[in-house]
Each structure stands twice: as structure tokens, then as C-alpha cells.
Amino acid sequence: MRLLPSTTCALVLATLTVAGAGVPSSAAGWAPADRATIHPGVQMYTDGAQCTGNFVFTDRRSRVYVGYAAHCAGTGEATDTDGCKAGSLPLGTRVRFAEGGNLATDGTTVGRGRLVYSSWLTMQQRGTRSAPRCAYNDFALVRVARPSVAHVNPSVPFWGGPTALAGTTPATDDAVYSYGASSVRAGAAPLGPKRGMVIGRQGRGWSHDVLTVTPGVPGDSGSGFLDAQGRALGTLSTLAVAPVPASNGVGDLPRELAFARKHAGIPGLRLVPGTEPFDPAL
Structure with missing residues (x-):
């Protein structure tokens, strides 16, 4: 079952029950991690529906x-x-x-x-x-508007990283780390960081079954997932009801990004490493 974006209507909660600006040239050029308002884990509202950003990317023209x-x-x-086959809003949407969004408010625009x-x-x-x-390639990019680039930092809150793009397919029982920002949690910050493990894979490696505390x-x-080395592994896509209830389907980011590089028409598209060191011991 696809993990729909959160909205302020009760219908989505019911659904859960069944289912061109310049990039800084150095780490010092990004907004400080402790003050940046746009970063992995930021809330993103599209036509009223709320999701969570995974990682920061740039391209040959230094757009963010x-x-x-x-x-x-x-x-x-x-x-x-x-x-x-699924319907989608058009490019340009x-x-x-935002930050601080919950079921009562759409938060503060950042x-x-x-x-x-x-x-x-x-596709x-x-x-x-x-x-x-078709089932598991579930990845999109939002270009940050010029005035907002000054507020970006590529580091994942709480964990740090990413250190790089993952280069190997994770094995069963491998550790994973994530950070979600769902408005459904009503701002409960302690529930944002998630630690878990890989429990399987789907779609010939296009998706990984992941079990975390708490589930997405x-x-x-x-939202993004890091592997045990702090490398960018995947993007949260689905809530599973089988074979393990409350586990999540996580799209394989190296495959998704390779597809985007080939077909998006964005030359030089690449992941930006975090400015903060990855620390899974936090």
C-alpha cells in the first residue's frame, strides 16, 4: 500500500489503517546545520499534502x-x-x-x-x-527557489551524513537510519529519528523491506534512509501489511537516481554529502 502524504483531513488517517540558484562551493558556504531550515527531513507541502524531504542534490549548473x-x-x-499508470500533478507544481506542521496547522513556511x-x-x-x-521507482526532485537556497544544509538531522551515495545492495539484518517529519505525529520530535534493519527486498532490488522503531x-x-556507513540508501515509499505488518518499503536510491540521471534532463545531477559527520551512536 502506497504511503500517502499526510493532510489535515481524517480520510488520510483512515487510509493508513488499510494501507536557478548557486550551490555553495564548500561546506562553509551552506547554512549552518543547526540553523538551516531546509535540509533532509524538512516538511514539504504539495497541493496541501505533506511529505518529508530525503536528501539534497545539485547539478552541473549548481542548482539546488x-x-x-x-x-x-x-x-x-x-x-x-x-x-x-498513477495520476500526478504536473512538473512546475x-x-x-515548512516546519512545525501538524494536523491542526500546515506549519511555518521556510x-x-x-x-x-x-x-x-x-516512466x-x-x-x-x-x-x-513501475511499482518501486518512486522518486522526485523539487528545485529550491533562489531566495530559499541560503537556508539549505545537506546534513540529516540527528544522525548526520549522508557520507556518500550507497554503492552496495544492503543485506538482510543490515542496520538503517532515517529521519521522518510527519505532521501526523503532531510535532513529537523524539519520534522523528528512526533506527532499524533491512528484512528483505522486493522488485529485483528496486525496493528494500525495512523495519524501524517507529515505523514510517x-x-x-x-524521507531518506542511511546505511550503517551513513551512505544514502533509499527513500520511504510504502507501508506494508505483509509479510511484516508496519514495516516499510524503501526505494533503492542508487537505482532511482541513476534513472533520473538518464532521463530527467538535469546534467550532472548528484547527491550532496552532509556537512555533519555521521554518528549512529547518538
Whole structure:
């Protein structure tokens, strides 16, 4: 079941029960990690629905992007898990970065951007028919508006990193780390950091089954996962009801990013490492 973005209506909670600005040239050029308002884990509102940013990216022209799940711009239901058929808002859709959002308020705006890449829209345009790719390639990019770039830092809150893009497929029982910012939790900060492990894989490696404490919920959609070395591993996509209830499906970021590099029309697209060291012992 696709993990729908959070909104302030009770319907989404019911669904859960069934389902061009310059990038800084050095670490010192980013906003300080402790004061940055746009970073991995930031709340992202698209047409009123809230998701969580995963990682910061840049390109050959030094533009800055924040990633989240393609379904965060979806227009369908939780049962719409086929990205080659599911409806989506168009490229150019405005996205608002926020903090402090909960079920009563959409939080404080900390920046703005626009949807510039969606794996769903791209697969539909290209006529993709690969079942694993259609089901699990769930990645999108929001380009940060020029005035908002000064507030960006690429470090993951609480854990630090990412140190790099993951280069190997995780094995069962490998440790993972994540940070979600769902408005469903009503601002309960201690529930944001998550520690867990890989319990399996799906779709010929396009998705990893992950069990964390606490599990990802609507609003955490799109949030990033780090491996035991602090490398960017994946993006939160689904809430599983089987084989392990309350586990999550995490899209394989190296595959998703490789697809985006090939088809997004964004030359030099790459992950930006965090300025803060990765520390899983926190």
C-alpha cells in the first residue's frame, strides 16, 4: 500500500489503517546545520499534502534540489502503486518547505520550490513497462527557489551524513537510519529519528523491506534512509501489511537516481554529502 502524504483531513488517517540558484562551493558556504531550515527531513507541502524531504542534490549548473517520493505529488489513492499508470500533478507544481506542521496547522513556511522531476511522469512519458520499475521507482526532485537556497544544509538531522551515495545492495539484518517529519505525529520530535534493519527486498532490488522503531507513517513519505556507513540508501515509499505488518518499503536510491540521471534532463545531477559527520551512536 502506497504511503500517502499526510493532510489535515481524517480520510488520510483512515487510509493508513488499510494501507536557478548557486550551490555553495564548500561546506562553509551552506547554512549552518543547526540553523538551516531546509535540509533532509524538512516538511514539504504539495497541493496541501505533506511529505518529508530525503536528501539534497545539485547539478552541473549548481542548482539546488531536495528529493522526496514521486507519489507525494500523486492525485490518486493509496491503492495506486503503479507509477506507470498513477495520476500526478504536473512538473512546475509549487512545493512549500515548512516546519512545525501538524494536523491542526500546515506549519511555518521556510522556503519554496517547484517540482522539476517525477519518476512517475517520466516512466509514463517513456512508456515504461517493467513491473518492478513501475511499482518501486518512486522518486522526485523539487528545485529550491533562489531566495530559499541560503537556508539549505545537506546534513540529516540527528544522525548526520549522508557520507556518500550507497554503492552496495544492503543485506538482510543490515542496520538503517532515517529521519521522518510527519505532521501526523503532531510535532513529537523524539519520534522523528528512526533506527532499524533491512528484512528483505522486493522488485529485483528496486525496493528494500525495512523495519524501524517507529515505523514510517503518512507524512514521512519520501524521507531518506542511511546505511550503517551513513551512505544514502533509499527513500520511504510504502507501508506494508505483509509479510511484516508496519514495516516499510524503501526505494533503492542508487537505482532511482541513476534513472533520473538518464532521463530527467538535469546534467550532472548528484547527491550532496552532509556537512555533519555521521554518528549512529547518538
